[in-house]
Amino acid sequence: MQNETEKSTEKTAIKIQAKNVGVSYSGMVALKDVQIDITERKVTALIGPSGCGKTTFLRTMNRMNDIIEGCEVTGEILLDGEDIYDTQVDPVVLRRRVGMVFQKPNPFPKSIFDNVAYGPKIHGLADKKDELEYIVEKSLKRAGLFDEVKDRLNAPGTSLSGGQQQRLCIARAIAVSPEVILMDEPCSALDPIATARIEELIDEIKERYTIVMVTHSMQQAARVSQQTAFFHLGELVEQGETETIFTNPRDPRTEAYVTGRIG
Amino acid sequence: MAASHIVKAYDEELADLNRLIVEMGGLVESQLASAIEVLIKHMPEEAKAVIKQDKKIDEMEIAIDQLATRLLALRQPMGEDLRNIVAALKMSNNIERMGDYGKNIAKRAITISHLPILNKTSASIERMGEMVRIMIRETLDAYIRKDKDLALEVIEKDQQVDQIHTSLFREILTYMSANPDTATSCTHLLFIVKNIERIGDHTTNLAEQIYYIVSGELVNEDRVKEDKSAYVAVEGEGKNN
Numbered sequence: 276m277q278n279e280t281e282k283s284t285e286k287t288a289i290k291i292q293a294k295n296v297g298v299s300y301s302g303m304v305a306l307k308d309v310q311i312d313i314t315e316r317k318v319t320a321l322i323g324p325s326g327c328g329k330t331t332f333l334r335t336m337n338r339m340n341d342i343i344e345g346c347e348v349t350g351e352i353l354l355d356g357e358d359i360y361d362t363q364v365d366p367v368v369l370r371r372r373v374g375m376v377f378q379k380p381n382p383f384p385k386s387i388f389d390n391v392a393y394g395p396k397i398h399g400l401a402d403k404k405d406e407l408e409y410i411v412e413k414s415l416k417r418a419g420l421f422d423e424v425k426d427r428l429n430a431p432g433t434s435l436s437g438g439q440q441q442r443l444c445i446a447r448a449i450a451v452s453p454e455v456i457l458m459d460e461p462c463s464a465l466d467p468i469a470t471a472r473i474e475e476l477i478d479e480i481k482e483r484y485t486i487v488m489v490t491h492s493m494q495q496a497a498r499v500s501q502q503t504a505f506f507h508l509g510e511l512v513e514q515g516e517t518e519t520i521f522t523n524p525r526d527p528r529t530e531a532y533v534t535g536r537i538g
Numbered sequence: 539m540a541a542s543h544i545v546k547a548y549d550e551e552l553a554d555l556n557r558l559i560v561e562m563g564g565l566v567e568s569q570l571a572s573a574i575e576v577l578i579k580h581m582p583e584e585a586k587a588v589i590k591q592d593k594k595i596d597e598m599e600i601a602i603d604q605l606a607t608r609l610l611a612l613r614q615p616m617g618e619d620l621r622n623i624v625a626a627l628k629m630s631n632n633i634e635r636m637g638d639y640g641k642n643i644a645k646r647a648i649t650i651s652h653l654p655i656l657n658k659t660s661a662s663i664e665r666m667g668e669m670v671r672i673m674i675r676e677t678l679d680a681y682i683r684k685d686k687d688l689a690l691e692v693i694e695k696d697q698q699v700d701q702i703h704t705s706l707f708r709e710i711l712t713y714m715s716a717n718p719d720t721a722t723s724c725t726h727l728l729f730i731v732k733n734i735e736r737i738g739d740h741t742t743n744l745a746e747q748i749y750y751i752v753s754g755e756l757v758n759e760d761r762v763k764e765d766k767s768a769y770v771a772v773e774g775e776g777k778n779n
Contacts (some may be wrong), residue, residue, distance in 0.1 A: 282653065325773075493616060494614050497616075521616045521620070521752030522615065522616070522617065522620060522621065522754065523617070523621075523755075524617055529617075530618060531541055532616045533616035533617045534543070534616050534617040534618060534619045534620075535544055535545065535548065535616075535619075536541045536544065536615070537541070537544075537545055
């Protein structure tokens with residue numbers, strides 16, 4: 276009984292909380308009044324038509340918008356209850372805890388090994404060579420890539436196929452032991468087989484990480500995520516269990532979008 | 539749903555699917571009316587035409603299943619579209635079963651057509667058949683108008699059909715035990731009223747699907763079952779054994 280109670284509280288643990296989050300670019304409002312709780316160790320999909328603000332919102336969660344000139348973020352984003360926009364928070368440390376995988380695979384122009392080893396090195400997570408090797412191997416294994424590359428770890432990361440490069444980027448994100456991984460359309464540049472591999476991988480790693488994923492494929496959101504949030508014209512229209520959003524959404528705008536009536 | 543899909547062909551395919559369901563349901567509605575008529579009026583030749591009509595119903599089930607499968611594969615439907623298509627698959631299956639029961643009534647009508655008319659039961663059977671026919675009609679109306687309240691009314695009506703079934707069952711059983719010469723026709727009549735009752739049950743299944751399409755929720759299934767024919771026995775039987 277004790278265990279069950281613990282489990283059920285674990286299930287509903289909130290990792291990230293957005294409160295009245297608004298974003299504007301040089302005065303142009305991109306996102307307004309977003310309230311959402313991101314559940315720990317679940318996959319949350321952000322869906323919506325182009326320009327709806329979903330990627331903007333994703334980028335607020337590890338302060339990627341900081342580097343964009345004229346970008347202003349209002350409201351609060353709490354990671355484990357602490358505001359990540361607090362002046363005391365070091366964005367570099369934040370981005371170790373909240374990693375990111377981008378739309379197009381972007382390995383560094385370095386070897387496969389160095390791509391994964393880079394993060395742990397700069398964050399001082401490994402003192403000795405064998406510790407680093409252990410992290411690299413473990414990360415590549417978790418990203419489902421190790422067996423394919425173990426004999427050529429010194430080959431350039433860019434020599435891999437698109438799907439392998441994306442898994443390398445996931446291994447790179449995993450290597451610094453993040454708590455949250457943000458994914459911005461991680462499969463949009465990949466073929467269906469490579470996409471299926473990434474989806475399978477996301478399903479495996481969600482046991483360890485909280486994943487927030489922007490996707491244009493509603494089928495992908497339906498397959499991969501447990502929670503879905505629908506954005507439209509800079510507003511968070513509806514959020515909830517993925518199954519509900521796709522089979523029986525409450526808001527007519529969500530219904531119109533998921534059934535292919537607005538784009 | 540007022541707005542159209544971005545892909546026009548999708549709208550057309552969904553409209554085709556809905557049209558096929560209504561058409562198939564209409565066939566079963568008229569088949570039931572004809573089957574009761576040929577039974578009551580002793581028209582074995584016309585009964586053959588009713589039996590033949592079932593083939594068309596079977597073909598429509600296949601057409602609906604193929605179109606729904608195609609829509610699932612090509613359009614990857616979501617929301618109300620998904621409910622609509624999944625419901626169409628189930629509804630076509632239910633309507634096909636209704637057609638089989640209608641056909642069976644017509645077959646039995648031929649078998650007992652040369653036997654004496656059971657005038658005493660024909661009025662009740664006609665009334666029961668008409669009740670179920672109206673249920674089918676209202677179900678199709680509810681489907682066309684996306685009217686979940688009408689669907690619920692149909693589900694309620696099935697209780698009256700169940701009540702008539704129980705009383706007819708009792709009545710026929712009584713005739714049979716009073717006059718064993720009528721055993722053949724009475725047995726067939728028992729099956730016939732059971733068939734009508736089953737058609738009513740399948741009609742409520744259709745109404746439940748319509749409720750689901752419109753609301754996204756399942757009908758609360760705690761309604762009272764009025765079909766008590768399973769408990770009916772003729773008093774005094776077996777005493778001489």
